[in-house]
Amino acid sequence: MMNKRHFIKSLGLGGLAMMGPSLVTKAAALKPAAPAARQHRVWVTPHHEDTASELQQRYAAFREAGIGVVYFEEDSELHFRAAKDAGMEAHRWFWTMNKVDGELLAQHPEWYSENRNGQSCATHPPYVDHYRFLCPNKTEVAAYLRQQAEQVLSKDYVDGIQLDFIRFVDVILPVNLWPKYNIDQSRELPEYDFCYCGHCREKYKAVYGADPLEMPHPDQSPSWRTFRYNSITNMVRIMAEVARQHNKPITAAVFPTPEIAKRIVRQDWVNWPLDAVCPMIYHSFYKESVTWIGDAVAEGVKALHGSCPLYAGLFLPAFKGDMGQLKEGIRLAVENGAAGVSIFGKVTPEVLAVLREMA
Numbered sequence: 001m002m003n004k005r006h007f008i009k010s011l012g013l014g015g016l017a018m019m020g021p022s023l024v025t026k027a028a029a030l031k032p033a034a035p036a037a038r039q040h041r042v043w044v045t046p047h048h049e050d051t052a053s054e055l056q057q058r059y060a061a062f063r064e065a066g067i068g069v070v071y072f073e074e075d076s077e078l079h080f081r082a083a084k085d086a087g088m089e090a091h092r093w094f095w096t097m098n099k100v101d102g103e104l105l106a107q108h109p110e111w112y113s114e115n116r117n118g119q120s121c122a123t124h125p126p127y128v129d130h131y132r133f134l135c136p137n138k139t140e141v142a143a144y145l146r147q148q149a150e151q152v153l154s155k156d157y158v159d160g161i162q163l164d165f166i167r168f169v170d171v172i173l174p175v176n177l178w179p180k181y182n183i184d185q186s187r188e189l190p191e192y193d194f195c196y197c198g199h200c201r202e203k204y205k206a207v208y209g210a211d212p213l214e215m216p217h218p219d220q221s222p223s224w225r226t227f228r229y230n231s232i233t234n235m236v237r238i239m240a241e242v243a244r245q246h247n248k249p250i251t252a253a254v255f256p257t258p259e260i261a262k263r264i265v266r267q268d269w270v271n272w273p274l275d276a277v278c279p280m281i282y283h284s285f286y287k288e289s290v291t292w293i294g295d296a297v298a299e300g301v302k303a304l305h306g307s308c309p310l311y312a313g314l315f316l317p318a319f320k321g322d323m324g325q326l327k328e329g330i331r332l333a334v335e336n337g338a339a340g341v342s343i344f345g346k347v348t349p350e351v352l353a354v355l356r357e358m359a
C-alpha cells in the first residue's frame with residue numbers, strides 16, 4: 001500500500017480529528033498537573049522504528065503542550081501505549097469509505113462505487129490511483145466496515161475511533177487543486193459524481209419512483225442529493241453503534257464547513273451521532289486567509305447546536321512556518337467556539353511552544 005501520509009500530501013486532502021467531553025475529563029484526571037486547560041488533538045502516522053524512550057519524551061512534550069488525544073493512522077501498540085502513559089488518549093484514525101486494499105479490490109470489485117458514466121472506483125479511480133471508494137448502500141460493505149470497527153475497538157489500548165474518508169468522492173475538488181489536475185469543476189462532472197451503481201439507483205427509485213440515471217439533470221435533484229447525504233450518515237450510525245457497544249468515543253474528520261461538506265463530498269456532518277467533530281479547515285486549499293478559519297468554525301459551531309464539540313483542523317504546511325499566523329488561527333478558532341484545534345503536519349518544538357503559550 002502506498003504510504004498514506006505521502007498520498008494525503010500528494011492529493012492535498014488530509015484527515016483531521018476530534019473527541020468527546022468525557023475524554024477531556026478522563027485525560028485531565030490522568031494527569032491533573034497538566035498545564036493546559038484545552039485539550040487539543042494531533043494526527044500522527046506511527047513510525048515503527050521509533051523507540052520507547054523516544055516516544056516517552058515526544059509524547060510527554062505533546063501532553064505538556066495541552067494535547068489530550070492522538071489520532072494514530074495505523075495500529076502500533078508501542079505508540080498507543082506510549083501516548084497513554086503520557087496521559088493522553090490514543091485513538092485509531094480510520095479510513096472508512098476509501099479502501100486502498102489490493103485483496104479487497106480483487107475479491108470484491110462489486111463493492112466499489114460507480115460514477116455517472118457507469119465506471120467503478122475498482123477499475124477507474126478518479127483523480128489518483130489510490131482513490132477507491134466503496135458504495136455506502138451495499139449491505140456487505142456495511143457488514144465489512146462494522147467488523148473492521150469491531151476489530152479496532154476490541155483492542156484494550158485503543159481508546160476510540162476517528163472516521164476519515166467518511167464521504168463520497170469529491171464531486172468538486174477544493175479550488176486550489178484544480179490546476180494540479182488540469183480540471184475546471186465549475187459544475188458537477190459525471191466522472192466524479194458517485195454512486196450510480198444499480199443498488200443505489202434501485203434503492204432510490206423504490207422511494208422516489210425515478211432512476212437518477214434517467215434524470216436530465218441528476219445533479220439538480222434535491223432528493224437525490226439528500227439520499228446520498230443519508231447514505232453516509234447511515235454508515236456513521238453503524239460505526240457509532242459499534243463504538244457505543246465498546247463504550248469508546250467516535251469522532252470524524254470532515255470537510256471544513258457544513259455547506260462545503262454537503263456540496264462537494266455529500267457529508268451532512270452536523271447530523272451525525274458523534275462525540276466530537278474535526279472539520280479540516282485547511283484555508284490554503286480554498287485560497288483563503290487565516291481569517292477564514294474563524295468564519296468556518298463559527299458556521300460549524302452554530303449548525304451543531306451544541307450536539308458535540310468542534311475541534312478546528314489546522315493544516316500546518318499552510319502556515320509556512322509563520323508561528324504568528326498559527327497563533328492567530330488558534331485564537332480565531334477558539335474565539336469562535338472551537339473546543340480546541342486538531343493539528344495536521346509536523347509537530348515541531350515551535351508548534352508545541354505556540355500551543356503552550358495559547359493555553
Ligand SMILES: [Zn+2]
Pocket residue numbers: 113114135136137138195196197198199200201
Ligand atoms: Zn452504490
